[in-house]
Amino acid sequence: MTAVSPHRPPVPQDSAGSPATYVFAVCGPDRPARPGPAAGHPGGGPLRFLSVGSLRAVVQDVPADAFSESALRERLTDPAELERCARTHHDVVTAAAGGGPTVPLPLATLYLGDERAAAALGANQERFRAALDRVAGRVEWAVKVYLAQPGATTGPPAPAPAPAPETGRGYLNRLRGQRQQRELRQDNALAAAGRVDAAVRELAAGAVRRRPHGPEATGRGRTQIMNAAYLIAEERSGQLARTVGRLRDNLDRDGIEIEVSGPWAPYSFTDSFTDPVTDGGAHADR
Numbered sequence: 001m002t003a004v005s006p007h008r009p010p011v012p013q014d015s016a017g018s019p020a021t022y023v024f025a026v027c028g029p030d031r032p033a034r035p036g037p038a039a040g041h042p043g044g045g046p047l048r049f050l051s052v053g054s055l056r057a058v059v060q061d062v063p064a065d066a067f068s069e070s071a072l073r074e075r076l077t078d079p080a081e082l083e084r085c086a087r088t089h090h091d092v093v094t095a096a097a098g099g100g101p102t103v104p105l106p107l108a109t110l111y112l113g114d115e116r117a118a119a120a121l122g123a124n125q126e127r128f129r130a131a132l133d134r135v136a137g138r139v140e141w142a143v144k145v146y147l148a149q150p151g152a153t154t155g156p157p158a159p160a161p162a163p164a165p166e167t168g169r170g171y172l173n174r175l176r177g178q179r180q181q182r183e184l185r186q187d188n189a190l191a192a193a194g195r196v197d198a199a200v201r202e203l204a205a206g207a208v209r210r211r212p213h214g215p216e217a218t219g220r221g222r223t224q225i226m227n228a229a230y231l232i233a234e235e236r237s238g239q240l241a242r243t244v245g246r247l248r249d250n251l252d253r254d255g256i257e258i259e260v261s262g263p264w265a266p267y268s269f270t271d272s273f274t275d276p277v278t279d280g281g282a283h284a285d286r
Contacts, residue, residue, distance in 0.1 A: 019045065019061035020110045021117045024092045025265075026057050026103045026128050036095030041088050050114055052121045055128055058096045059117065067110055076108075090265075097265040101136040103128055104267050131270050138205055138231050139263035141240060145196050145226035146218065146257040147189040185255070192256045193226035199243050206231035208268045222257065229268035237263065 022041065027049075035047040035058050045061035065071065075081045086107055093104045111117035121128070201207050212224035232240060244260050251258070 018064060018113065020064040020067055020112055021050070021114050022060045022062045022067065023050075023105050023109045023111065023117055023121065024058040024060070024089060025096045025105055026052065026055055026121060026132075027096055027099070028101055028132050029054050029056060031056055031099055035092070036098060038092040038095040039088075040092055041085070047092065050118060052118050052128075053125045055121075055125060055132075057117065057121055058092060059114070060092075062110075064112070067108065072108055093265045093267075097139075101132040102265055103131045103135070103270045104265050134205070135231065135266040135269060137235075138233050138266065139237075140266045140268055141200075141230050141232055141237075141260060141262035142264065143196065143200055143226070143228050143230060143244070144224060144259045145189070145193040146222040146224050146259070147185065148222045148255040148257055149220070150185075150255070188254060189223075189225045189256060192251050192254060196244075196247055196251075196258060197226060197228060199247060200228075200230050200240065203236050203239055203243065204230040204232050206269050225256075231266055231269045232263075234263070 022044065024040075024047075031049060033049075035049060038047065040047045040060040041062055043063055043066060047058060047060050049056040050059045076085065089107050093102065096102045097104075111120060197207070197209070208229045210227045210229070212227045215223070218224045240260070244258055248258050
């Protein structure tokens with residue numbers, strides 16, 4: 001669950017009621033006068049650009065009391081509110097990325113005013129420029145590999161025939177055989193995930209492997225074997241689709257499922273900016 005990091009200074013609060021500066025992303029200088037059509041957080045001002053040296057940050061004035069540390073802790077423990085905040089943040093970042101290379105910042109990156117935001121972000125201009133160069137013309141694709149459980153079905157299970165009587169040794173042999181089958185399927189699935197990863201990496205400029213999600217996120221009918229993100233040139237999207245199609249044809253009979261989603265703004269390839277960049281404010285980790 002997303003929560004305010006305990007290692008950060010408190011989220012800006014101002015007894016005079018001045019707004020806080022919420023930073024969504026950092027972009028290059030070649031942008032229109034105003035950000036794209038996304039609306040930002042309800043109750044805040046219009047989206048705007050803040051100059052950060054030669055770069056520009058997509059920001060919004062938001063009520064400091066509504067985005068204080070205590071307020072965020074309360075809001076982000078509510079799943080519906082967390083989803084709304086995350087979706088708003090994502091929509092703004094996506095709109096910004098549609099206009100050119102963009103470095104997304106984490107959910108709830110806040111500063112007490114533009115001056116502090118510009119100073120904190122400006123301290124890392126060279127790293128931002130390097131990241132913008134890296135993601136230029138590229139997008140993020142998420143690729144997940146699952147192993148479907150034998151006999152998984154969405155309907156009620158068929159009645160099982162009455163088991164035949166078996167001896168104690170027969171029972172132990174059956175359990176051993178079942179365990180060996182599970183281990184074999186798991187090993188085959190890991191090997192299949194490795195083939196998927198290797199094939200997609202050939203198209204990618206970067207890749208990130210994450211811990212697979214558990215059954216609370218994937219459901220009981222399948223096990224997630226691979227959870228990865230790839231930074232791929234926009235013009236190679238067709239190659240990605242054809243590559244995944246061939247992999248699916250070869251692996252489907254083994255109970256392997258491949259899910260692809262995207263294209264996304266390159267969140268997974270700019271995470272190194274979240275710690276040094278937000279030293280002047282606070283954020284809720286994605």
